Amino acid sequence: xxxxxxxxxxxxxxxxxxxxxxxxxxxxxxxxxxxxxxxxxxxxxxxxxxxxxxxxxxxxxxxxxxxxxxxxxxxxxxxxxxxxxxxxxxxxxxxxxxxxxxxxxxxxxxxxxxxxxxxxxxxxxxxxxxxxxxxxxxxxxxxxxxxxxxxxxxxxxxxxxxxxxxxxxxxxxxxxxxxxxxxxxxxxxxxxxxxxxxxxxxxxxxxxxxxxxxxxxxxxxxxxxxxxxxxxxxxxxxxxxxxxxxxxxxxxxxxxxxxxxxxxxxxxxxxxxxxxxxxxxxxxxxxxxxxxxxxxxxxxxxxxxxxxxxxxxxxxxxxxxxxxxxxxxxxxxxxxxxxxxxxxxxxxxxxxxxxxxxxxxxxxxxxxxxxxxxxxx
Ligand SMILES: [Zn+2]
Ligand SMILES: [Zn+2]
Numbered sequence: 001x002x003x004x005x006x007x008x009x010x011x012x013x014x015x016x017x018x019x020x021x022x023x024x025x026x027x028x029x030x031x032x033x034x035x036x037x038x039x040x041x042x043x044x045x046x047x048x049x050x051x052x053x054x055x056x057x058x059x060x061x062x063x064x065x066x067x068x069x070x071x072x073x074x075x076x077x078x079x080x081x082x083x084x085x086x087x088x089x090x091x092x093x094x095x096x097x098x099x100x101x102x103x104x105x106x107x108x109x110x111x112x113x114x115x116x117x118x119x120x121x122x123x124x125x126x127x128x129x130x131x132x133x134x135x136x137x138x139x140x141x142x143x144x145x146x147x148x149x150x151x152x153x154x155x156x157x158x159x160x161x162x163x164x165x166x167x168x169x170x171x172x173x174x175x176x177x178x179x180x181x182x183x184x185x186x187x188x189x190x191x192x193x194x195x196x197x198x199x200x201x202x203x204x205x206x207x208x209x210x211x212x213x214x215x216x217x218x219x220x221x222x223x224x225x226x227x228x229x230x231x232x233x234x235x236x237x238x239x240x241x242x243x244x245x246x247x248x249x250x251x252x253x254x255x256x257x258x259x260x261x262x263x264x265x266x267x268x269x270x271x272x273x274x275x276x277x278x279x280x281x282x283x284x285x286x287x288x289x290x291x292x293x294x295x296x297x298x299x300x301x302x303x304x305x306x307x308x309x310x311x312x313x314x315x316x317x318x319x320x321x322x323x324x325x326x327x328x329x330x331x332x333x334x335x336x337x338x339x340x341x342x343x344x345x346x347x348x349x350x351x352x353x354x355x356x357x358x359x360x361x362x363x364x365x366x367x368x369x370x371x372x373x374x375x376x377x
Contacts, residue, residue, distance in 0.1 A: 003041040003165060010048040014077045022126050027063045027087035029127035032159050032169050042160040042169075049077060058160035063089045063132070064105045089129060094348055095205045096133070098220045107262050108134050108223065112157045113146040113269065115139035116182035125170045125180065127159060135201045135276055137269040143195060144184045148269045150175060151182035190246050197247075197277035212286040212314070216359060221312040228308050229279050230264040238297040241289075242278045250274025291322045301325035313337070313361045333361055338375040352376070 017037040021030045035045035043054035050057065050073065062070075071084045078084075085091065089109055093100040096108045109132045118139060119125045130136045137146055149156050150172035161173035171178050187195065204210045204219045211217075232238045234256065242248055254271035264272055282293050294304065304319045305311050313333060341360050342352045350356050354365040354376065365372045 001041055001162075001165065002039055003044050005044065005048075007048060011051050013049065014079060015049065018078045018081050019124075021082065021087055022122075022124070024128045024130055025087060026089075026127050026129045026132065027066065027084065028058060029159065030082075030087055031057070031062075033124070033126065036168060041162060041165070050074070055160070058158070061105070063087075063129075064100060064109070087129070089132060091129075092133070092205070095208055095219050096223055098344060099347075107227075110134050110148070110265070110269075112159065113137070113148050114157065114179060115142060115144065115146050116151070116180050117142040117144060117184050119170065119180035130202075133205075134264065134272065135198060135205075137273040138187060138195050138198055140195065140199060140202075142184065144186060145270060145273075147179075147182055147185070150177055150179070152177035191250060191274065194247055194250070194273040194277040197280040198273065200280055201276060210283075212283060212318075215314060217312070217314045218360060221314060221360075224310065224312055225308065225315050226264065226276070226279060227262045228304070229282065230262070230275060231307075232297075232299070232303070233275065233278065234263055234266060236303075238293075238299065240296040241293045242281065245278060245281055247274040247277045247281070251278070287318055287322065290318065294319070294322050299323060313363060317363070333363060333372060333375075335375055337361075338372075 015034060015038070017034070019030065019033050019037055031046065032042045035042040038045060040048065042058070046052040046057040047054045050070070066084070066088060074084050075082060090100050092108070097104075100108075111132075112127060113131045113136070114127060115131070118128070118141065131146060138144065139146060153172060153175035155172060155174040157179070158173050159169040162168065163171050163173050163176040167176050170180065204222065208219050209216045210219060210222045212222075233242070233251065239248070243252075251267065251271050251274045254267040254274075256266040259265045264275055267275065282289050293299075301319055301323050302325070304323065305316065308315075338357065341357060345352050345356055345360070354373065357372075357376070358365045363372065365376065
C-alpha cells in the first residue's frame with residue numbers, strides 16, 4: 001500500500017484503473033475503491049491525483065459539496081467513463097429538500113450507516129447512497145436494521161481510513177473489526193410496520209410527490225414539516241392518538257442526545273424508524289388521522305406552525321381547516337412566495353404556468369376570486 005509519498009507529476013495523470021460504480025454507490029465509496037485499485041491509501045490518493053490535502057476530500061463531505069470544477073477533473077481523469085454527479089447525494093435535490101447544496105445540506109443525511117448482510121453478499125463490498133439518508137434505517141433487501149457505527153467498538157465509520165494502515169475499508173478503522181461480520185440485526189414482529197412506512201417514504205422520494213387526499217404535494221414540501229412534527233412528539237410530548245400505535249414503544253423511552261437541529265437526530269436510528277413511521281401514520285387516511293392527532297392533543301394552529309421557518313402552503317391550509325387561526329382577511333399566497341416558486345420551477349426546467357404553480361402551492365391559480373393569477377405577470 002502506497003502511503004505518504006509525493007509524485008507531483010501524478011497531478012496531471014489520469015487514473016490508471018477506473019472501477020465501474022455499483023448500483024447506488026456513493027462517491028466516497030467509489031473514490032476509496034479507486035484508490036485501492038491503485039494500491040494507494042485513499043488520503044494519499046486524493047492528495048496525489050486530485051491535489052487535496054490528504055484527509056480533506058473526505059472531511060469536507062464531498063458526497064454533497066464537491067464543486068463543478070472538481071467533478072470535471074475527476075471525470076477527465078476517469079476517461080469520461082463516470083458520471084460523478086450521479087454518485088453524489090445532491091441527486092436528492094428537489095426530492096428530499098429543495099436544494100440540498102444551499103439549504104442546510106445535512107438535515108436529511110447521517111454519517112455512514114451500513115447493512116452487514118449486504119456487505120457479506122457483495123462480490124466487492126461497497127457503500128450505498130441510501131445508507132446515508134436519515135429515513136433509511138432498515139435494509140429493505142434483508143429486512144434487518146442498519147448499523148449506525150462499528151458493531152464492536154461503536155465508533156462511527158470512516159471508510160477513507162485504514163486500521164493501523166493495514167486493513168482495508170471493509171474493516172473498522174478504529175478497532176479492525178471486519179464490518180460484514182456484524183450479526184444481522186432483526187426487526188421485532190411488533191415493529192414490522194416501520195419497514196412499510198420506510199418504503200412509503202422512499203416511494204415519495206422516488207416519485208417526487210405525495211398524494212394527500214385530492215392534492216399532490218411535492219415531496220420536499222412534505223418533508224419540510226418532519227422537524228416540526230418531531231418536535232411536537234419528542235419535545236412537547238404530544239402523544240395522544242399515536243400512543244396506541246405499536247411503533248410508539250420505540251420512541252416512548254428512547255434516549256435523547258443533545259442535538260437540537262434537526263430534532264429527529266436526538267434519537268438513534270432504531271427510534272427514528274419508529275418516529276418516522278408514526279409521522280407517516282399521522283398522514284395516513286388523510287386528513288382524518290391528522291385531524292385526530294391535532295384535536296385529541298388540543299393543538300392550535302399556532303402550536304402546529306410556530307417556528308416552522310417556511311410553512312408550506314398545503315400544510316398551512318390543512319392545519320387551518322382543522323384548527324383555524326383567526327384571520328381578519330382571507331389567506332393569501334404572498335408575491336414573494338410566488339417569485340420563489342417561479343425560480344424553483346425554472347431551476348428544475350419546468351414551465352412557469354398556472355398548472356405548475358397550482359400543483360406546487362396546492363391552491364388554485366385559475367380562480368378569479370383570489371387574484372393569484374396577477375402574480376403570473
Ligand atoms: Zn442488506
Ligand atoms: Zn470498531
